[in-house]
Amino acid sequence: MKNASFLNEIKNSIDRNKLPEHIAIIMDGNGRWAAKKGLPRTAGHKKGMDTVDMIVTASRNLGIKVLTLYAFSTENWRRPEKEVNFLMRLLKTYLIIQRRKMMKNKIKFNVLGRIQELPVFVRKEIEKTKNLTSENTALTLNIALNYGGRVEIVDAVRRLFKDILTAKKDLNYETLINSIDEETISNYLYTAGFPDPDLLIRTSGELRISNFLLWQIAYSEIFITETLWPDFSETDFYMAVLDYQKRERRYGGVKNL
Ligand code: IPE
Numbered sequence: 001m002k003n004a005s006f007l008n009e010i011k012n013s014i015d016r017n018k019l020p021e022h023i024a025i026i027m028d029g030n031g032r033w034a035a036k037k038g039l040p041r042t043a044g045h046k047k048g049m050d051t052v053d054m055i056v057t058a059s060r061n062l063g064i065k066v067l068t069l070y071a072f073s074t075e076n077w078r079r080p081e082k083e084v085n086f087l088m089r090l091l092k093t094y095l096i097i098q099r100r101k102m103m104k105n106k107i108k109f110n111v112l113g114r115i116q117e118l119p120v121f122v123r124k125e126i127e128k129t130k131n132l133t134s135e136n137t138a139l140t141l142n143i144a145l146n147y148g149g150r151v152e153i154v155d156a157v158r159r160l161f162k163d164i165l166t167a168k169k170d171l172n173y174e175t176l177i178n179s180i181d182e183e184t185i186s187n188y189l190y191t192a193g194f195p196d197p198d199l200l201i202r203t204s205g206e207l208r209i210s211n212f213l214l215w216q217i218a219y220s221e222i223f224i225t226e227t228l229w230p231d232f233s234e235t236d237f238y239m240a241v242l243d244y245q246k247r248e249r250r251y252g253g254v255k256n257l
């Protein structure tokens, strides 16, 4: 009971007028959580899915507009095949189970990453979930899958190049190239149309970005906790939001007096 009242106290002290619009999370520490318990790494991933479920619901109910979760990086293919296969199957199961809840909670599902390189059985569920939830408006849930910040920039440059090369011949290349600005680049990234993350959370204490949203986090507030992802609680999540609300965002300017 004490815990429940603490949770409510924390939740109620959040200023609803100063919410981060977009929260991005590097969900890390599943393997260490399992190792601590003498379990295989896969047990950590399975438990981590419960945290995902809880954080998605908490974000939606709090009024967050965009939640981006880093689930599988372009570098994670380096892991043992058994672990990679387990993660792919887990994702499929997550989507099948969560679809109904996404509809009930008006959550729009989206993916960021090189989806074409994922196994067909995952792509199928992604497409199905995206199509089903496309009209939902409460929270957009972006799952970063086979995602790499550098590869995202490579993909953006390739598409931009193609567009320039196929542009109308009467357009001057020089003018076209000089018209490229920060907004152009943003619009060619997987995150086109989404605001940049206001708050970036990383669990398990590593002090690095691990190739996540390199362009988009230029001015994100960063919150790193030692807590491992499977142990990350609703209270921890609200604490991160409260911490964010205490920050002064200056964007290179000076303090507002
Ligand atoms: C994060 O947990 C999940 C994925 C990267 C898929 P890890 O699997 O990286 O867990 P640790 O960092 O080894 O503890």
Ligand code: IPE
Pocket: 026, 027, 028, 029, 070, 071, 072, 073, 076, 206, 208, 210
């Ligand atoms: C980052 O975690 C990727 C995801 C959370 C999906 P990693 O565990 O792969 O990152 P490193 O290896 O510690 O940098």
Ligand code: MG
Pocket: 028, 029, 030
């Ligand atoms: Mg890790």
